[in-house]
Amino acid sequence: VYKRQGLGVAGHASGRLRLYPESGGQGGELNLEAGSLRWQAGTARPVAARSVTVTGRTAPGGTGPEIALLAEAQGFTGPSSDLDEVRLVLDGPPSALAVRLEADGRVLDAPGALDARLALRQTAAGPEITLVSLEGSLADQPLGSRTPATLTFPDGGMLLEGLALEVGGGELAGSARLGLSSPRVDLVARQFPLELVSLVDPRIDLEGRMEALLELGGDAPEAQGRFELTFDPITFASRRRTVPVRIEAAGTLRSSRLSFAVEGVGPPEQPVRLSGELPLRVDLEAFGLSAPSNGSLDARLDWAGDIRDVLVLLPMNDHLLHGETRVALRLAGTVGNPRIAGGVTLSDGYYEHLLAGTVLSPLQVELVGEGDRLRVAQFEALAGKGRVAGEGSLVLDPARGLPLTLALEFEDARLIARDEMTARAGGRLEIEGPLGDPSIVGRVDVDKVDAQLRNNLPPDVVELDVVAIGDGNADAAAAPVLVPDSSDSSDAPAGKLDIDVRLPGRVFVRGLGLDSEWEGRLAVGGLTAQPTLTGRVESIRGVMIFLGRRFRIVDSEIRFPGGGEIEPEVDVRAVYDGPEYVVTLAITGPITRSEITLSSVPQLPQSEILSRALFNKSSGELSALEAIQLA
Numbered sequence: 001v002y003k004r005q006g007l008g009v010a011g012h013a014s015g016r017l018r019l020y021p022e023s024g025g026q027g028g029e030l031n032l033e034a035g036s037l038r039w040q041a042g043t044a045r046p047v048a049a050r051s052v053t054v055t056g057r058t059a060p061g062g063t064g065p066e067i068a069l070l071a072e073a074q075g076f077t078g079p080s081s082d083l084d085e086v087r088l089v090l091d092g093p094p095s096a097l098a099v100r101l102e103a104d105g106r107v108l109d110a111p112g113a114l115d116a117r118l119a120l121r122q123t124a125a126g127p128e129i130t131l132v133s134l135e136g137s138l139a140d141q142p143l144g145s146r147t148p149a150t151l152t153f154p155d156g157g158m159l160l161e162g163l164a165l166e167v168g169g170g171e172l173a174g175s176a177r178l179g180l181s182s183p184r185v186d187l188v189a190r191q192f193p194l195e196l197v198s199l200v201d202p203r204i205d206l207e208g209r210m211e212a213l214l215e216l217g218g219d220a221p222e223a224q225g226r227f228e229l230t231f232d233p234i235t236f237a238s239r240r241r242t243v244p245v246r247i248e249a250a251g252t253l254r255s256s257r258l259s260f261a262v263e264g265v266g267p268p269e270q271p272v273r274l275s276g277e278l279p280l281r282v283d284l285e286a287f288g289l290s291a292p293s294n295g296s297l298d299a300r301l302d303w304a305g306d307i308r309d310v311l312v313l314l315p316m317n318d319h320l321l322h323g324e325t326r327v328a329l330r331l332a333g334t335v336g337n338p339r340i341a342g343g344v345t346l347s348d349g350y351y352e353h354l355l356a357g358t359v360l361s362p363l364q365v366e367l368v369g370e371g372d373r374l375r376v377a378q379f380e381a382l383a384g385k386g387r388v389a390g391e392g393s394l395v396l397d398p399a400r401g402l403p404l405t406l407a408l409e410f411e412d413a414r415l416i417a418r419d420e421m422t423a424r425a426g427g428r429l430e431i432e433g434p435l436g437d438p439s440i441v442g443r444v445d446v447d448k449v450d451a452q453l454r455n456n457l458p459p460d461v462v463e464l465d466v467v468a469i470g471d472g473n474a475d476a477a478a479a480p481v482l483v484p485d486s487s488d489s490s491d492a493p494a495g496k497l498d499i500d501v502r503l504p505g506r507v508f509v510r511g512l513g514l515d516s517e518w519e520g521r522l523a524v525g526g527l528t529a530q531p532t533l534t535g536r537v538e539s540i541r542g543v544m545i546f547l548g549r550r551f552r553i554v555d556s557e558i559r560f561p562g563g564g565e566i567e568p569e570v571d572v573r574a575v576y577d578g579p580e581y582v583v584t585l586a587i588t589g590p591i592t593r594s595e596i597t598l599s600s601v602p603q604l605p606q607s608e609i610l611s612r613a614l615f616n617k618s619s620g621e622l623s624a625l626e627a628i629q630l631a
Contacts, residue, residue, distance in 0.1 A: 008040030015054075025060025030069075050075030056090075064093040082106045095122045108199035110139035125154045134165065141168030141193055155180060157285075168193035170209065183284030184217035185225075194234065208234040208244075216253070216282060223282040226252045256281045256295075272303045272310065279335060293336030300342075303327045307346060323349025329369060338396050340369035343377075351381070357417035360388060372396055376406065384414030386424060394435065401434025412447055423449045429499070437495040437528060446503045453511035497531050499524035505540055516542025516553050522560060534562035544574050549614055551576045551585065570594055576613050583613040 015032035032054040040046040056069030069090040076083040083105030091098045099118040106112060114136040121128040129152075134145035146164040153159070157179030164173045170191035177184045189212035198205050208231055216225035233244030245266030252259050258280040264272040279295025282288075303310070308322035324347045333339035349363035360381035368377045372395055379390035392406030408429045416423040429442035501522040509516050520537030542553030551574035559569045568591050576583040582601045589595050598609045611619040 008046070009038070011035060011037035013037075013052075023060050026058070026065065027060070028058045030054060030056045045077070045079045047079075048075075048077045049073045061093055064095060066093055067091070067097065076103075076105070080108050081112075096120075107138060109202075110199050112136065112138045114143075123152075126152060128152045139196060139199060141196060143167055146171075146173075157183075168196065174214075178284055178287060180285070182217070182219065183223070185214060185284065186216075187214040188212065194231070206234055208232065216284060219285065222256050223284050224253050224255075225282075226250070253280060253282065256292075266309065270304050272301075274299065274301045276300055276331065291335050293334065295335050297331050297333055297335065297338055299331040301327055301329045307349070318354050320352040320354060321349065323347060323363060325349075337372070339371050340374060340396055341371075343368045349381075356415070357422075358415055359383065359417065379408075383410065384412075384417070384424065386410065386412030386414060386426070388413050392431070401436060404431060404433065404435045404438050406431040406438075408442075416449075419452070421449070421451045433495055439496040439498075440528070441496075441498045443500045444502070446501065447506065449503070449507040451507075451509045451511075453509065453514060495528040497524050497526055497528060501535075503537065507537070509542075513545040514542065514553075515544075516540075518558075520558075525562070530564060531566070532562045532564070533560040533566045535560050539572075546614075549576050549578075567591060578613050578616075580616070581609075581612055583609055 011034055013032060013034035015030065015034075018029045020027050032052070034052040035050065036048075037052060038046050038048040051074045052071065054069065054071045056067065058065045058067050060066070067090055069088075071088040073086040074084070076086045083103050085102075085104050087100075087102040089098075089100040097120040099120060101114065101116045101118070103112075103114045114134075116134050116136075117132040119128075119130040119132055121130070128150060131145060131149045131151075133148075134143060136143040144166040146166060147162050149163040150161050151158070158176065159178075159180065160174070160176040163175060165171065170189065170193055172187075172189050172192060174185070174187035176186070189210055192210040192212070194206040194208045194210055211228075211230040211232075213228040214225070215227075216223050218224045227250065229249040230247070232246040234247060235244050245264055247262065247264045249260065249262040251261070256279060258278045259276075260278070261275040262273070276297070276299025278297060278299065279291050281290045281292070283290075304326045305324075306322050307325040308320075310325075311319075311321055325345065327344050329340060329342040329344065331338060331340055344365070344367040346363065346365040349361070349365065351360040351363050352358065360383055363381040364378055366376075366378035368375045370393075373393045374396070375393045376391050379388075381388050388408065388410045390406055390408040392404065394405075395403045397403060408431070409427075411426045412424055413426065414422065414424050424447040425444050426447060427442060427444040429440055429444075431438045431440050433439045501524060503518070503520045503522070505517060505519040507518040507520075509518065517540045518537050519540055520535060522533060522535035522537070524531055524533055526532035536557050536559045539553050539556040542556075544551040544553065554573055554575050556572040557570075559571070560566065561569060569589065570587055570591050572587040574585045576585075581604065584599045586597045586599070587594050588597070600609045600613070604612060607619055611617055611622055615622060
């Protein structure tokens, strides 16, 4: 029945409803039990419950029917919650209903608990909701209410009065009058914990406290007011290197113009300063914000110092960059046609990728504002004995995703410099498209690769205890949680890859008794979010020393078939020319599931091949030490 109405409801229920006359009015009792409930609305995660029980009764009262109802849900899940238990209690007449809501579980993937008491009243002006009390916690931060808060909806508008919440040792208070004459919003935050921001977006791992003030008022279409923001101190919880910083911002809104000033104070010798005026219309009656496309812009960003002191505040754990930097940018024009002037320079900089070992030094960068774009006037650096250079621009057109055009050329550049591998290459890459998902096209000619095989395995493998959550829960299995199809990439970066990688020999793989040289050609394709790798690498020459015997690497290759997972297929053959037998060791198949086979000429049983080749003995003639070496 529900599917026909497009409601997407599933599950099973049984219950009993009894209606009877009582004291000249209508009485009734309800008992309901339900299981494996699920309600799907659109593409969001469905609302589901493992079990639900409802008991209630109604009886005539002085002002109408009196309701007493208890609803309890176990294993409740929703778009942003996984609650072990939810309990709802209703008591009183519909015109003055007392409500209590209790919940315990996880909210926004963090532990949470809630105990809220509300009063629902129907008045001549419309419904009235009062938050009588609130207790709970979220992500180990305590939540509570200091005073009752009331929400009403007179004349189609909204009126909020008396909001005063305690959040993690801080406070959030305010009032609002929206959609009515003389609208106004007043909000204050004191010592608000920034750790809660990461619950909304886990990529923002801030720690610190926020002070905030917002005052807005005035009839449409030109509300006026002011704001103040202070973050002190701010740090990134996941950073290996982090320093506290203080950010202060203030602004006023007058005549549809927002004047603002922002200052960041931290380790830099000179604070970062951003100031200016922007067009902004706030309509408190229609709940709207707008920035007219013909509204003029006037903003400036100024700073000078070592770029390291700024980047240390950003989540860039695997990158190191420092050097004297000057920033003097001006934004003018209109919202629909922004114009930028000024520039950014980095002199004698040093960049290092801490994982790949790539070092660019000295690094010279100059960005110049030229109307609708930032042009890369200079990008030059040494990479080992080679060089890297680039040029391009970034167009200030948000409607087109801030189009980026960048061409990088490198010659004999040391791109990888790790203990186990070094690589030098030349080539050209062209990066073009929206800033968030550009396409990368080009060619890379690998000059030389030195790879060292090392035995870095630990002596013992640590066995981890695995705890399976939710096993054996038949009810939960009957109400599955829908997971978005990963093949739907409508919101994923769509930048395309088309890179031709050429390895014309001089790819050396050495160590653990192996000394070999390889050549090949690879093609990097697909998307930046899901690259593919096709092609092959073939052996030119090579030897492997195993228990004092010399094996030749012959007719070997490593193939990359492409597809969603990058898993090479190996076909490596090592041949030992013994006095009586020629032994071939073959490693074939996908690299994670490869198989090793032995063959010999003349033919021998598998159990005899290695003992004959390595010790010139049958397996039964081996000494204890030789048997151990062979094992």
